[in-house]
Amino acid sequence: MEGQSYARMPRVKIRELRDDYARFELRDTDASIANALRRVMIAEVPTIAIDLVEIEVNSSVLNDEFIAHRLGLIPLTSDRAMSMRFSRDCDACDGDGQCEFCSVEFHLMAVCRNDETQDVTSSDLISSDHTVVPVDYSESAASIDASDGISGNKKGGITIVKLRKGQEVKLRAIARKGIGKDHAKWSPAATVTFMYEPEIHINEDLMESLTLEEKKEWVESSPTPVFEIDQVTQQVMVVDAEAYTYDDEVIKKAEAMGKPGLVEINAKQDSFIFTVETTGAIKASQLLLNAIEILKQKLDAVRLSEDTVEADDQFGELGAHMRGG
Amino acid sequence: MGRKSGKSSQTPRMFRRSNINKFGCTLDADGLPHVGQFIRPDEPYCSIYNTERSSVQTLRKKGTEPVYVDYVAVDVKNKKDLQKVNIRFRQPRNPIIGDKFSSRHGQKGVCSQLWPDIDMPFCGTTGMRPDLIINPHAFPSRMTIAMLLESVAAKGGSLHGEFVDATPFRGSVNKNDGESESKSGSLVDDLGLMLRKKGFNYHGLEVLYSGVYGTELTCEIFIGPVYYQRLRHMVSDKYQVRSTGTTDQLTKQPIKGRKRGGGVRFGEMERDSLLAHGAAYLLHDRLHTCSDYHIADVCSLCGSLLTTVFIQPQKRPVRAIGGLPPGRAPKKIMCDACQTSKGMEAVAMPYVFRYLAAELAAMNIKLTLKLSNQAGA
Numbered sequence: 001m002e003g004q005s006y007a008r009m010p011r012v013k014i015r016e017l018r019d020d021y022a023r024f025e026l027r028d029t030d031a032s033i034a035n036a037l038r039r040v041m042i043a044e045v046p047t048i049a050i051d052l053v054e055i056e057v058n059s060s061v062l063n064d065e066f067i068a069h070r071l072g073l074i075p076l077t078s079d080r081a082m083s084m085r086f087s088r089d090c091d092a093c094d095g096d097g098q099c100e101f102c103s104v105e106f107h108l109m110a111v112c113r114n115d116e117t118q119d120v121t122s123s124d125l126i127s128s129d130h131t132v133v134p135v136d137y138s139e140s141a142a143s144i145d146a147s148d149g150i151s152g153n154k155k156g157g158i159t160i161v162k163l164r165k166g167q168e169v170k171l172r173a174i175a176r177k178g179i180g181k182d183h184a185k186w187s188p189a190a191t192v193t194f195m196y197e198p199e200i201h202i203n204e205d206l207m208e209s210l211t212l213e214e215k216k217e218w219v220e221s222s223p224t225p226v227f228e229i230d231q232v233t234q235q236v237m238v239v240d241a242e243a244y245t246y247d248d249e250v251i252k253k254a255e256a257m258g259k260p261g262l263v264e265i266n267a268k269q270d271s272f273i274f275t276v277e278t279t280g281a282i283k284a285s286q287l288l289l290n291a292i293e294i295l296k297q298k299l300d301a302v303r304l305s306e307d308t309v310e311a312d313d314q315f316g317e318l319g320a321h322m323r324g325g
Numbered sequence: 326m327g328r329k330s331g332k333s334s335q336t337p338r339m340f341r342r343s344n345i346n347k348f349g350c351t352l353d354a355d356g357l358p359h360v361g362q363f364i365r366p367d368e369p370y371c372s373i374y375n376t377e378r379s380s381v382q383t384l385r386k387k388g389t390e391p392v393y394v395d396y397v398a399v400d401v402k403n404k405k406d407l408q409k410v411n412i413r414f415r416q417p418r419n420p421i422i423g424d425k426f427s428s429r430h431g432q433k434g435v436c437s438q439l440w441p442d443i444d445m446p447f448c449g450t451t452g453m454r455p456d457l458i459i460n461p462h463a464f465p466s467r468m469t470i471a472m473l474l475e476s477v478a479a480k481g482g483s484l485h486g487e488f489v490d491a492t493p494f495r496g497s498v499n500k501n502d503g504e505s506e507s508k509s510g511s512l513v514d515d516l517g518l519m520l521r522k523k524g525f526n527y528h529g530l531e532v533l534y535s536g537v538y539g540t541e542l543t544c545e546i547f548i549g550p551v552y553y554q555r556l557r558h559m560v561s562d563k564y565q566v567r568s569t570g571t572t573d574q575l576t577k578q579p580i581k582g583r584k585r586g587g588g589v590r591f592g593e594m595e596r597d598s599l600l601a602h603g604a605a606y607l608l609h610d611r612l613h614t615c616s617d618y619h620i621a622d623v624c625s626l627c628g629s630l631l632t633t634v635f636i637q638p639q640k641r642p643v644r645a646i647g648g649l650p651p652g653r654a655p656k657k658i659m660c661d662a663c664q665t666s667k668g669m670e671a672v673a674m675p676y677v678f679r680y681l682a683a684e685l686a687a688m689n690i691k692l693t694l695k696l697s698n699q700a701g702a
Binding site: 034035038039042063064065181187191195196224225243245246249267277 | 450538
């Protein structure tokens with residue numbers, strides 16, 4: 001296999017980046033890569049979540065499994081997850097998942113002594129590791145509330161169970177590393193999606209044959225604000241191509257108006273616009289980096305190593321290619 | 326799952342644990358399980374003490390699924406000792422293939438495939454992935470328009486963050502009201518406009534991308550929130566399998582019934598199907614080999630299969646051959662009617678055939694077989 005490499009050099013341009021939200025462009029690559037990235041982000045980037053619950057006292061209205069399930073779904077800050085071990089292949093504890101390398105212990109003790117209903121929330125969980133704690137947006141949410149002039153409830157966190165007077169919950173929980181493929185509670189992604197970048201060409205000559213009324217009608221036929229009429233020149237312009245959802249509404253409208261070919265819209269096959277939202281377990285930027293890292297590891301597992309040359313015969317040229325030849 | 330036990334006061338029985346093997350017993354001292362206890366099949370869930378015979382009887386969990394004790398209620402009307410309890414079991418059952426689900430419009434169906442989340446199609450703009458996909462062929466014949474309306478209305482309502490009025494007599498209400506939405510045509514128009522305002526397709530359609538390939542699906546797909554509920558018909562209560570097992574005493578055919586480990590009948594229509602396919606060996610396997618295969622001894626002289634008699638060979642001193650188990654002399658068979666063992670043949674047949682011959686004989690009808698080596702003779 002001489003020469004010519006088919007490798008492309010994808011480019012990433014970040015549009016918007018917050019702790020739990022990212023929007024970026026991915027260019028010069030294929031749908032397979034974009035989708036692989038999406039799938040890995042949802043299902044294979046590890047996080048930490050409560051996996052084992054030992055209930056000592058539970059006199060609440062919810063049964064043990066119900067509470068255990070709710071505990072599992074609480075997102076925990078998982079910046080440590082990539083370097084942690086899976087408890088199933090942890091040497092230190094022989095796979096029982098109780099050591100510091102593969103697990104984090106939590107305690108929850110709550111008794112209601114008042115006449116009012118008491119909320120037991122994720123902020124009542126006491127962690128044995130200060131780097132792994134329930135995700136809490138109450139501070140940032142409180143600042144938003146304050147700016148709105150609404151006082152949010154004092155205690156943040158995710159409600160686990162509500163207690164009446166005299167009811168008690170006391171338990172020990174073990175959080176472990178896992179991936180979204182095993183259980184959705186380990187998925188760090190709330191939303192990962194991409195769309196193809198649209199290319200919109202307006203046939204100017206045909207467009208000018210429309211009256212202003214018709215133009216307005218046509219522009220309004222799109223449910224999303226893709227087009228606009230210039231106040232001065234009264235020309236139809238594309239204001240936000242990415243708002244287009246490939247619903248073909250405007251094309252159908254043009255045909256209904258007897259002007260087929262008024263606009264031509266194509267999806268660029270090699271540019272994608274990603275939207276990533278996380279549960280807060282890890283930062284959106286970290287989620288992307290971790291996903292790329294895991295994708296690389298998976299590819300390494302597929303690629304044949306140097307010493308398996310004897311497999312060359314059965315793979316032929318493909319074998320050489322896989323070894324990077 | 327309720328369970329009541331203990332009869333009225335005539336039998337001196339009460340709930341109590343056996344004092345003998347206290348440590349091996351998972352039950353509490355009152356002979357009842359504790360709430361939250363995990364009980365596997367065949368494990369005891371309560372024990373009853375008979376004061377008259379001073380014996381302890383334990384009731385064991387039937388079935389094949391392990392359960393949790395959800396609730397134990399005790400009847401204390403009888404002050405002396407426990408005579409009546411109510412134990413409720415609970416089993417965790419995640420949705421699996423074969424479980425039945427329904428929307429609120431009678432659109433019920435059975436889960437046919439569980440897919441990983443990442444393989445489900447997704448919406449490019451919102452990132453929404455459906456929880457459930459229903460075949461559109463379910464709608465035309467059943468005419469459950471309400472489900473489609475629910476979907477659109479719920480979608481519009483959740484986008485706007487408001488409740489949607491679902492009364493079917495809305496048109497008449499509006500007329501009395503007079504002012505708001507006086508021009509409104511159909512319900513669909515209102516709902517469509519709700520979606521439109523939020524930048525969604527008027528009809529509730531969305532462009533989805535394949536979760537497996539990441540490419541755009543060729544069809545636009547109708548998607549929206551619909552209230553779904555699980556029905557109580559679950560496969561774990563219904564599945565039935567059998568390879569070998571108990572057979573009927575009279576016919577030696579496999580018994581029926583899920584509880585008894587029986588089989589599913591391979592009936593006439595199934596038989597016809599295999600016949601039509603010409604699957605002779607499979608048919609023979611189902612109807613004969615796996616059913617009441619039987620080798621009968623038939624007398625070829627008189628043609629009877631009921632007159633065979635076994636002759637016990639005279640007991641000879643058994644010669645022990647170095648280390649081998651003593652050889653068994655072959656059973657000798659003779660025809661009682663012909664008084665000879667000549668012409669005895671072994672013939673494979675369904676056991677019911679022999680039963681038929683016996684029944685006929687009881688009615689004074691003789692059934693004879695003509696044996697031949699040639700096919701079709």
